[in-house]
Amino acid sequence: MPRASQPHSPESDLAARRAYVAVESAPHVLAPDLAEFCQSGISVIVGACVAGETPVAATGYACRLMPGNRFRLVLRKLGNEGLLEAVERGGAIAATFSQPTTHRSIQIKGSGAVVLPADEEDRREALRQTDGLRLELIYIGYPPAFAAAYRHVAEDDLVAVDLTPDAAFVQTPGPGAGAELKP
Amino acid sequence: MTELGLPAIRACLEGIVPSVIATADVEGTPNVSLISQVQYVDTEHVALSYQFFNKTRRNLLATRSASVGVVDPETNAQYRLTLDYVETQTSGPLFEIMRAKLAGIASHEGMQDIFRLLGSDVFRVRKIEQLPTATLPAPVRPNLLAAARRTCEQIAASDELGALFDAVLAALQQHFRIEHSMLMMLDPATDRVYTVASRGYPVSGIGSEVGLGEGIIGVAAAQGVPIRIGHMASEYSYGSAIRDTARAAGLAWEARTAIPYPGLKAPQSQIAMPVLKGGKTIGVLFAESPDPNQFGYDEEDALALVAGQLSTLIALQQHEEGPEKPQPPMLADSVSLREIRIKHYAADNTVFVGHDYLIKGVAGAILWKIVREYAETGRSEFTNRELRLDPALRLPEHAENLEARLVLLQRRLCERQAGIAIDKCGRGRFRLAIDGRPVLEEA
The missing domain is CATH 1.10.10 (Arc Repressor Mutant, subunit A)
Structure with a gap:
């Protein structure tokens, strides 16, 4: 099975974003299809940093679009203490969502991040979205046992990080990668 | 650092599962992305592939540190490395090692026109943390140290050069389960390596040649470092490289006097290990497989030991003339x-x-x-x-x-x-x- 059998290009997301005319008075940073993309069960990776310090990288389980233009990331607590501490000390946060079968990737940068206890819906989304990524990984050729271990959710050790997205960038490899998604 | 340090987690540094990298600009705004390749350099250093001048790159040059998550592709053991940027290399052995490996990764991911190595960013590893993950048992493998020892013992018994060449390839098959291999020697006058022994091919290809810099054998010979690739990549394929050379020459003479390269038509994994003498390439020990990701860091180390012993034994075979062996009279x-x-x-x-x-x-x-x-x-x-x-x-x-x-x-x-x-x-x-x-x- 060749990987990325349907490769995506940065230009298509940039064009779609330009075409998207927000109808709300306070439009989301992400057009609706991209918000849906981020929650569709793909790879979620996170970085946080306090200015002047070394950033911390982590892998997340899921993301959720929340009321009030907030975005929630669901992560494992154990092993991510450094990242959570950076958030609690007012650090900035970024998250990238990537689909292995297409390489389509979107990064959001956020502020006003807070660490919260995860709720039941977070747990359900963590299970649903990691299962989506598990299937993607199998589709591109990873052994099923590996894909299952890679996306195993520590259900009793979840934490949520809520943030306000300030900007979104297309991260799909290729010409145009890194450009900001804006109208 | 973990107690065992970087060498213990090299399996995570093959580019099989993408790694996560977080960087930040001077204001502290983080950037997080996937990266194809984190290469083991030595016990203290790794190198990241620099493929695009993007935000990650700008951040690295500005704040010179990064956090990288790496994954063992078999066990799912995961580690977070804290890195300090040292330098960027845009040519030389490390660059060529990473360029070949990236070509394999890119070809596997359908990104061969997009992934191009511009530089190898070298980092000192400040910290290694193990992350809690669900892990799978590590697969049972041949013991490579034992295989290297048995190979070295076996080839030391060869009493002449031709027998030594054949013995090393036979031992690779017996002890390393390497079914397809070649030994090539360098002709410094023409800057080409020529095949002196092969094993596991329909035709021997004895005498076939590869120019320095051509494919992984030519790059290994030119740089004096092992080059390996986990997936077939067209720019390293000999089928086309050698045909193109012949075509470019445009001469019937060339075609008439070229001995066909014997290698596999569709290899996935390849490793070219230079045979060095006094730090200079004298030959290349080459192995390949139709299966992907067959040659990792440990195989590379084991074959380096074999190549070292081979070099010593080649030197020992350089006899001046001695007493004549009794020969049957020629009738x-x-x-x-x-x-x-x-x-x-x-x-x-x-x-x-x-x-x-x-x-x-x-x-x-x-x-x-x-x-x-x-x-x-x-x-x-x-x-x-x-x-x-x-x-x-x-x-x-x-x-x-x-x-x-x-x-x-x-x-x-x-x-x-x-x-x-x-x-x-x-x-x-x-x-x-x-x-x-x-x-x-x-x-």
């Missing part, structure tokens, strides 16, 4: 009276026997010299020393070049069933036998 009446037409082209010492191309270069010059003497004086025994001292042969400085060329010549003669044979008849001596009447022609 005059066993020699047939057929004509064997041998034609020599002085420009590049190409030799044809009948209508068939046999050999060129130094090996061709040696053959032409000894058949001429044989035809003129009936002399059939020669010493390596007289060849080495013959200014007409213009032999390069290093002795192994002569010995290896004699092995090449002996094997080509045997394969072509030319009616001509050379055999060792003592230390640094060999005997020419021609089963017929040589008719020599200078073109």
